[in-house]
Amino acid sequence: KAGVTQTPRYLIKTRGQQVTLSCSPISGHRSVSWYQQTPGQGLQFLFEYFSETQRNKGNFPGRFSGRQFSNSRSEMNVSTLELGDSALYLCASSLLLTGGSGQFFGPGTRLTVL
Amino acid sequence: AQRVTQPEKLLSVFKGAPVELKCNYSYSGSPELFWYVQYSRQRLQLLLRHISRESIKGFTADLNKGETSFHLKKPFAQEEDSAMYYCAARTTQGGSEKLVFGKGTKLTVNP
Numbered sequence: 001k002a003g004v005t006q007t008p009r010y011l012i013k014t015r016g017q018q019v020t021l022s023c024s025p026i027s028g029h030r031s032v033s034w035y036q037q038t039p040g041q042g043l044q045f046l047f048e049y050f051s052e053t054q055r056n057k058g059n060f061p062g063r064f065s066g067r068q069f070s071n072s073r074s075e076m077n078v079s080t081l082e083l084g085d086s087a088l089y090l091c092a093s094s095l096l097l098t099g100g101s102g103q104f105f106g107p108g109t110r111l112t113v114l
Numbered sequence: 115a116q117r118v119t120q121p122e123k124l125l126s127v128f129k130g131a132p133v134e135l136k137c138n139y140s141y142s143g144s145p146e147l148f149w150y151v152q153y154s155r156q157r158l159q160l161l162l163r164h165i166s167r168e169s170i171k172g173f174t175a176d177l178n179k180g181e182t183s184f185h186l187k188k189p190f191a192q193e194e195d196s197a198m199y200y201c202a203a204r205t206t207q208g209g210s211e212k213l214v215f216g217k218g219t220k221l222t223v224n225p
């Protein structure tokens with residue numbers, strides 16, 4: 001099976017702009033979770049989608065949003081970018097909610113906000 | 115606050131020596147616990163789950179509810195074990211379930 005893919009791999013944006021990241025899960029996986037990874041805070045959970053519905057949410061501001069399509073592909077959107085949003089954004093897919101069977105991670109999208 | 119703590123940011127051992135990567139959690143009840151590993155230039159991947167009570171690549175991890183720990187152990191470390199290791203707990207917080215990760219321990223196995 002093909003692994004989790006994320007596009008684009010690298011992005012450079014300026015403050016105030018918005019950005020959309022994409023994630024394609026492993027075939028058959030209906031859960032997609034998003035994480036932000038930074039050197040200071042480590043891996044932090046953003047949200048999880050399952051069958052096109054947001055099921056779980058972390059402690060991030062409303063500027064961070066997402067959605068999931070009927071084919072389980074997911075997008076994450078960050079509006080009004082801030083310098084502190086510079087991070088590696090990882091998505092992970094799993095068979096069960098909340099990675100109960102273990103999550104499979106994508107390579108990440110490196111977002112740099114200037 | 116509910117959290118997963120990995121007290122060592124860096125751990126260095128020699129090949130053939132035993133290795134133990136520490137993980138402590140502060141959740142009540144019985145959280146589901148995992149170890150994830152990231153080798154150089156590779157993506158994060160699941161190493162093992164406590165619920166499976168399995169041994170992967172010679173690594174084992176035992177859940178100690180009394181000490182709220184889930185340490186990862188291997189009796190004889192190999193150079194290819196050098197990687198970043200993350201402990202994670204599946205937990206419920208504020209009505210949402212999520213995986214909470216520790217900040218990771220970088221293991222270096224020297225020849």
